[in-house]
Amino acid sequence: MALQIYNTLTRGKRRFHPIEPGKIRMYVCGNTVYDYAHIGHARVMVAFDVIVRYLRSQGWDVTYARNITDIDDKIINRARENGEPFTALTARMIEAQHEDERALGVLPPDIEPRATEHIDDIIDMVQILIDNHYAYQADNGDVYYRIRRFPDYGKLSGRNPEDLLAGARVEIGEAKEDPRDFALWKAADDDEPGWNSPWGWGRPGWHIECSAMSTCHLGETFDIHGGGPDLPFPHHENEIAQSEAATGKHYVHVWMHAGAVRVDDEKMSKSLGNFFTIREVLTKYHPEVIRFFLISSHYRSPINYSEDNLIEAKAGLDRFYSGLRQFAQIQPASLDQLATEPVYRRFVEAMDDDFNTREAVALMFDVLRDLNAAARDGKDAEARRLAAVLKALAGIFGLLQENPEHFFKGTGASAGLDDGQIEQLIQQRNDARKSRDFAGADRIRDQLLAQGIVLEDFREGTRWRRE
RNA sequence: GGCGCGGUAGCAGAGUGGUUAUGCAGCGGACUGCAACUCCGUUUACGCCGGUUCGAUUCCGACCCGCGCCUCCA
Numbered sequence: 001m002a003l004q005i006y007n008t009l010t011r012g013k014r015r016f017h018p019i020e021p022g023k024i025r026m027y028v029c030g031n032t033v034y035d036y037a038h039i040g041h042a043r044v045m046v047a048f049d050v051i052v053r054y055l056r057s058q059g060w061d062v063t064y065a066r067n068i069t070d071i072d073d074k075i076i077n078r079a080r081e082n083g084e085p086f087t088a089l090t091a092r093m094i095e096a097q098h099e100d101e102r103a104l105g106v107l108p109p110d111i112e113p114r115a116t117e118h119i120d121d122i123i124d125m126v127q128i129l130i131d132n133h134y135a136y137q138a139d140n141g142d143v144y145y146r147i148r149r150f151p152d153y154g155k156l157s158g159r160n161p162e163d164l165l166a167g168a169r170v171e172i173g174e175a176k177e178d179p180r181d182f183a184l185w186k187a188a189d190d191d192e193p194g195w196n197s198p199w200g201w202g203r204p205g206w207h208i209e210c211s212a213m214s215t216c217h218l219g220e221t222f223d224i225h226g227g228g229p230d231l232p233f234p235h236h237e238n239e240i241a242q243s244e245a246a247t248g249k250h251y252v253h254v255w256m257h258a259g260a261v262r263v264d265d266e267k268m269s270k271s272l273g274n275f276f277t278i279r280e281v282l283t284k285y286h287p288e289v290i291r292f293f294l295i296s297s298h299y300r301s302p303i304n305y306s307e308d309n310l311i312e313a314k315a316g317l318d319r320f321y322s323g324l325r326q327f328a329q330i331q332p333a334s335l336d337q338l339a340t341e342p343v344y345r346r347f348v349e350a351m352d353d354d355f356n357t358r359e360a361v362a363l364m365f366d367v368l369r370d371l372n373a374a375a376r377d378g379k380d381a382e383a384r385r386l387a388a389v390l391k392a393l394a395g396i397f398g399l400l401q402e403n404p405e406h407f408f409k410g411t412g413a414s415a416g417l418d419d420g421q422i423e424q425l426i427q428q429r430n431d432a433r434k435s436r437d438f439a440g441a442d443r444i445r446d447q448l449l450a451q452g453i454v455l456e457d458f459r460e461g462t463r464w465r466r467e
Numbered sequence: 468g469g470c471g472c473g474g475u476a477g478c479a480g481a482g483u484g485g486u487u488a489u490g491c492a493g494c495g496g497a498c499u500g501c502a503a504c505u506c507c508g509u510u511u512a513c514g515c516c517g518g519u520u521c522g523a524u525u526c527c528g529a530c531c532c533g534c535g536c537c538u539c540c541a
Contacts, residue, residue, distance in 0.1 A: 043541070230540060268541095308491090316489095322504065445503090
């Protein structure tokens with residue numbers, strides 16, 4: 001089966017056809033850097049990271065751009081609250097985001113354009129829209145997009161422009177011709193952050209930056225545009241209106257949107273204040289646990305962030321590492337080797353079907369079971385082969401990248417016993433076992449368990465891990 | 468109100484017009500001094516009502532329920 005992707009625009013899965021053979025140009029809406037990234041951001045970043053990794057594994061030449069919105073009202077307000085220049089805030093938050101990405105194993109995009117570095121491109125596009133009467137400067141100095149000039153408005157989110165008129169809020173002192181019109185350029189006071197433009201001192205509206213930057217880096221028409229679940233309307237709708245009005249070309253072939261993250265079965269939102277930052281979550285769970293949790297659902301399904309679900313993800317990941325523990329030195333199978341494995345064909349089939357990571361994970365568990373059975377039965381060659389296959393499949397997801405011993409034992413710097421003390425106690429216990437002092441042996445095991453140390457006895461010796 | 472998505476076993480979560488998803492938890496068994504790890508087996512699963520069909524969880528229609536967007540939010 002060839003690659004199929006669900007397209008928000010057509011509301012269905014279609015076979016993917018690249019604009020240029022073998023190449024995929026992809027743009028994903030990144031974060032507005034006024035605060036630390038939260039798990040909703042993590043989901044989008046991990047989802048598209050997996051998609052890009054998979055596409056590359058299948059031989060596609062992917063150009064992946066993901067922007068940073070580093071000028072906007074929220075940034076200005078937060079910087080003002082903090083009493084710092086907005087550039088200081090954004091520089092700090094960008095660095096923090098990059099740290100979070102590295103922790104989660106998210107590879108950097110090929111291009112990471114920032115709004116403030118594309119002010120000229122933005123101004124050029126706004127000017128084109130004004131010249132073509134798709135935009136106008138209002139009495140308050142703002143430049144607005146003239147919705148009614150764009151007949152296709154609403155095609156992405158399935159909205160009727162007339163309905164939008166009924167629902168549009170009319171603000172006090174409204175300067176727009178039409179309440180549905182949205183800002184391309186916002187006039188600013190002299191003491192506010194801004195840039196000189198043909199319409200005076202000001203700053204870009206939110207939507208125009210993505211139109212300008214995507215066109216600048218990927219061309220007027222490109223293959224895939226992605227983002228979070230709340231972006232189809234109005235953000236992406238507005239992008240389409242801007243770009244297609246400015247270029248006269250079809251803007252994007254496939255629109256992809258990740259599903260929402262809920263927290264304890266409630267909508268996660270800024271206004272409810274129930275969102276978790278990535279760095280908070282990383283203090284509680286191993287980064288791969290978070291990654292595995294995210295990959296264990298389809299990227300478009302809503303997922304629920306909860307203690308139980310993360311614990312379950314950890315249990316699953318523990319099994320994989322447990323199975324690989326005696327195969328730490330095995331290298332992942334090459335793509336050529338993988339191609340001969342029946343399970344890989346099923347893996348590709350699952351992923352080609354709109355990136356069905358859940359199905360693919362189920363196949364990884366199948367491999368794991370066979371691996372454990374082979375290892376138990378002493379079929380060493382087969383076990384090593386399966387370990388290599390498992391590592392290769394996991395590698396496509398950016399999982400199982402750690403040495404299992406390290407995964408289970410951690411840094412050893414945490415509270416409690418250090419590795420040497422633990423191993424000494426295990427030795428004492430094994431001495432007791434040899435002399436059939438099982439009560440004494442169990443006492444030591446319980447003592448270790450109380451400190452979160454779990455023992456596993458094998459013929460070759462006793463393994464331990466920190467829970 | 469408008470637009471859209473979904474309701475699958477204790478929980479999480481794929482998928483399919485007829486044949487075991489998978490994981491976690493539970494139970495039984497093997498292994499073990501006992502455990503843990505692992506393997507094997509296992510628990511009335513497909514919201515409700517009609518229709519199409521030899522046969523529907525899977526297609527169609529109605530209904531009930533949940534959720535998302537429509538407002539800053541990924």
